[in-house]
Each structure stands twice: as structure tokens, then as C-alpha cells.
Amino acid sequence: MTRKTRSYDPAKVRAALGAQTEALRTAVHRLCDDPGAERLLEAPTRLGDWRVRELLAHLAAQLAWLPGRPAAPEQGLAPLGLTGWVAQVGTQAEQVDAQAREQSVAGFAGAPRELAAAFDEAAGALFGILAGPEVLDEKRRVEIRLGSMTVADLLVTRLVETVVHADDLAAALGWAPFPHDRFALASVCRLLADALADQVPGGAVELRVPPVAVVQAVPGPRHTRGTPPNVVEMDQLTWLRLATGRQEWAEAVEAAQISASGERSDLSGFLPVLR
Known part of the structure; x- marks a missing residue:
């Protein structure tokens, strides 16, 4: 029997993504304002040899990915659904790792205050589009490496990134469980x-x-x-x-x-x- 594909209320997804991103931004400022911030940024994570710096660089890249992204061409990549994305996203591990390292050398290699500012910029780019025409057109498609996704589905994948990696961040820093947005x-x-x-x-x-x-x-x-x-x-x-x-x-x-x-x-x- 074919399973019915689950749908996610786009308005609730946008609200949850905004709340989860704001919670992450607050956590990054808490980290960067800590007297031991330099040490904490070098702390290992449960993601291979990524330090907290690489983790935050990756998160920022995921937040800033959609803003300004052009719509997919009509004859672009094959459509990709959410469970298909879950099954395949791990195949991009090498590219994701390289991107995080490149980003950590760029905007996330400096002092804690500079890192916090860079994360604010990425979060601000996302906040700027959550109520705009780019995401309100739920049928609009964009291309990622794995295929063509609707903007509505793409925002759900950002929920995955922000929830999973917020938990990674809390674990790396020895904090209590992250205050996730409940819907996220x-x-x-x-x-x-x-x-x-x-x-x-x-x-x-x-x-x-x-x-x-x-x-x-x-x-x-x-x-x-x-x-x-x-x-x-x-x-x-x-x-x-x-x-x-x-x-x-x-x-x-x-x-x-x-x-x-x-x-x-x-x-x-x-x-x-x-x-």
C-alpha cells in the first residue's frame, strides 16, 4: 500500500523556522559573549573533526542559502520530495564538509564578536525573505545538488538543519538540551x-x-x-x-x-x- 505523503503547513513552517533561527542566534551570542569563547569555538563536536567553528559556519550557510536563490529552470533537475532528500542528503557529505571548512576560514575564523556578526548576517538574510514573495509562492521551485524542490519543502529541510545542528551545538558545549521551537x-x-x-x-x-x-x-x-x-x-x-x-x-x-x-x-x- 502506497503511503500518503505528509504535508506541512507552510505558514507554520515559516514561523517555526524563524523562531528556531532566533533561538540559534541567541545561543551563538551567548557562546561568543562567554569569557572562554575562544576555547569553546575550538571544542570538538560529534561531527567528525568539525570544531564548533565549522558547525556554526555550516549552520550559517544553510540559513543564507535560499535568499536570492533563482527559481529552477523549467527543464531542470528531477523533482525531489522530502523523504527523498533525507535518503540522499548524506551523499553530499564531502561537499558539505568542504563548504564548512571554507566558510570557517572566511567569516568564521576571526574573533568571537566577528563570528557572532557573521551569524547575524546569515540569520538576517533568512529573516528578510520569510515574509516575502520568494517563499509565499509555495509552488516555486529551486534547485539543489540532488534535484528540484518546492520552496515549501526546502524550508522544511532548513528546519531539519537548524534542529539537528542546534542539538549538536548544545552537546558540543555541554549545555542543557537546546530550547527548540516545538513545531520545528x-x-x-x-x-x-x-x-x-x-x-x-x-x-x-x-x-x-x-x-x-x-x-x-x-x-x-x-x-x-x-x-x-x-x-x-x-x-x-x-x-x-x-x-x-x-x-x-x-x-x-x-x-x-x-x-x-x-x-x-x-x-x-x-x-x-x-x-
Whole structure:
């Protein structure tokens, strides 16, 4: 059975992206105003050999990507949906890494105050278009390396970038969990759950991420009524980290962050869904 593609309210996405970006901007200023800012900017992250500098450079690039981007030509790249983007974005890791390093040498290599100003500029570019004609035309398409996306979908991918990497930033700095915009976090968790269902289609396991997502995945017998024989349940942040490879399944199970029942309920072989 073909799954119905989930839609995201464009107005709510724009509002959530603005709020999530402002929360990130506040966090960057908190970091850069810290007496130990130089040391903190050199701190390692859970993203290979990226320091906090490279992480912030990447985030700024993602925020500033859409402003001024020309519309896709009529005979451009093939259309790309959101779960397709999740499945394929990891193939661009080398280019993303190179871009972050180039950006960190440019606007993000200086003193903390200069870095904060550079991040403000990127955030300001995004804020400037969120209420403008570029994004209000929801059917307008733009091209990325992987294909042609609607602006509405492209903004959802920016939610993914800002939510996932805000969590990376908090982890690198040893801060409490990041104060994510609720709609932003919920939307990213739903998209990652849908991506699992697309990448591992089936009805043998029901994944529950209350209160935002329930999907069925994994080949095998599909239940039709009552409680499914294989159920996996966890909170939003745990799912976010498992689905993006930030946390190992065994670690989450050991920490009692996952409730799993049924012989098929181990999803470790299907994760991460976004690399």
C-alpha cells in the first residue's frame, strides 16, 4: 500500500523556522559573549573533526542559502520530495564538509564578536525573505545538488538543519538540551519517522514518537487491529538522535530511553535514516 505523503503547513513552517533561527542566534551570542569563547569555538563536536567553528559556519550557510536563490529552470533537475532528500542528503557529505571548512576560514575564523556578526548576517538574510514573495509562492521551485524542490519543502529541510545542528551545538558545549521551537522539533521527528517508513517499508513494526508521529515499517506481517506485536516507542530527542546517527541503539536501550516489545522491534539495522 502506497503511503500518503505528509504535508506541512507552510505558514507554520515559516514561523517555526524563524523562531528556531532566533533561538540559534541567541545561543551563538551567548557562546561568543562567554569569557572562554575562544576555547569553546575550538571544542570538538560529534561531527567528525568539525570544531564548533565549522558547525556554526555550516549552520550559517544553510540559513543564507535560499535568499536570492533563482527559481529552477523549467527543464531542470528531477523533482525531489522530502523523504527523498533525507535518503540522499548524506551523499553530499564531502561537499558539505568542504563548504564548512571554507566558510570557517572566511567569516568564521576571526574573533568571537566577528563570528557572532557573521551569524547575524546569515540569520538576517533568512529573516528578510520569510515574509516575502520568494517563499509565499509555495509552488516555486529551486534547485539543489540532488534535484528540484518546492520552496515549501526546502524550508522544511532548513528546519531539519537548524534542529539537528542546534542539538549538536548544545552537546558540543555541554549545555542543557537546546530550547527548540516545538513545531520545528515535531516536524523534524515526523519527517524522520516517515523517512524510516519509506526506506524500510512494511507493517511489522510500529514506531511511536509521542505525541508527534506513529508509522509502520519493516517487512513482515502487518497487524490490522489491536496492539501491534512489535512496538517501539521513544521521546522526540531520542528519536532525533537515533535517526541521524548521533546516538547508538544499544546505548539508548541501556539508558532505558526506548520501550521496545516484539522479536522484530530492534531497529538498529535500519538506522540512521539521515546520514
